[in-house]
Amino acid sequence: MxxxxxxxxxxxxxxxxxxxxxxxxxxxxxxxxxxxxxxxxxxxxxxxxxxxxxxxxxxxxxxxxxxxxxxxxxxRQVPRSLLNSSIVALSSMALNILFGAPAAFAFARYFFPGKGLTFMFLILSPLVPSVALVTPVYIMLQSLGLTGTQAGIILVHTAKALPFTILILSVFFRKMPNELFEAAVLDHCSRFQTFFRIALPLSLPSIGATGLFAFMLSYSEYMFSMVLSGDAATRPVSVVMAALARNTDVSWSLLNTAIFIAIVPTLVLVVLVWRFVVEGLLSGAVKG
Incomplete structure (x- = not known):
């Protein structure tokens, strides 16, 4: 009860x-x-x-x-900004999975020079306040001609979520039985084959969960989105919602409408991946 x-x-x-x-x-x-x-x-x-x-x-x-x-x-900018945020967040999620999963597997299962130092840097980097990084990140992206573009925002959002992705997935890969990888070595599997044929299929639920977090983190991020976005054509929904909320006279009905529309993509994504993630985790627990 x-x-x-x-x-x-x-x-x-x-x-x-x-x-x-x-x-x-x-x-x-x-x-x-x-x-x-x-x-x-x-x-x-x-x-x-x-x-x-x-x-x-x-x-x-x-x-x-x-x-x-x-x-x-x-x-009126909400529908366009909703599309912008969805593109940025999905791209950030895909890049986090693409780069984060192999990196986490390498940190968890192999030894290489500088492993401890680089892993510590990844873990401690999120502790740096975002406000301290806004100016150098803006200058760097400006020199690359990426300010005011979706590509610049995607790169920053990917970098912000990548340490968490590597940390969570490395913990999962580290808990996998050593016998699986010893058998792969006996079968003459290379490191890439070991990752794609053994580690990746077993870790799909965890990868889905961390990818969902990367999407949420990117979708709700405001500070870098505000600084790096340009006109309404590339403005994410978090920036538009902040501009809407700053109007103290705005209609409450209109504000609630914009809020609910902004929530819809996250609700849709959760419905799509939740069953897969939960069923995969539960089946893994039963097999263990």
Whole structure:
């Protein structure tokens, strides 16, 4: 019983804001701020969704006495920025898996000169405050002509998530039975064959989980995205949402709509990979 209580509590704190933003996006402001009306007394309203995707103003804000500041133009950038963030985050996730998994396998199973020093550098690098790196990273990418491009943001986001990817996967590779790799040596497998034929298939659930983290980290990152992004064509959703939230007069219904739309890609990704990751981890635990 206690387990269900804490599970429900965690669900309330994690899923509650998502549900509230969904409800708030479909309820007009005049209902949200009127104590005498129920949330669904006027039915559901999708005018803010229509404005974000088509630019058509909600009827309630087309009146003469309406406050035009409540409808922010930044909300119109949400669909484009959503695509930008999805491209950047998926690219960062793919690069983290592509470079992080082989690097983690090398750190976990082999000895090479400078292994301890380089691994310590990887582990300690995330401890450096991001604000201290903004200027040198900007100067470096500017010299390469990558400021204001998605490629520059992808490189930075990949570098930020790579230490975590290598750390987590190296722990998993280190726990694999030595007998598997000894058998591979007896079968005359090279190091690349050992990784691709043995380590990689067994580590797919862990790789999926770390890749999901890399996606989340990139999708929600703000500081480097703000500094390195250019115009609206390359601006990620985190930057657009910050600009939208800075408007103190913005419509609460519009803000909740933008928030819920921004959450959708992460929800879709979690639904797609969660079953695979959980089933793989559970099957691995049963086999062990």
């Amino acid at each position: 206690l387990t269900f209580f804490f599970a429900a509590l965690i669900l309330l704190f994690t899923g509650g804001p998502v549900i509230l933003s969904l409800i708030g996006s479909m309820v007009p402001d005049r209902v949200l701020f009127d104590d005498g009306k129920g949330l669904f007394s006027e039915g559901l309203n999708f005018e803010t969704y229509r404005y974000i995707f088509t630019g058509q103003l909600p009827d309630s804000y087309s009146a003469e006495n309406a406050n035009p500041a409540m409808i922010s133009d930044a909300a």
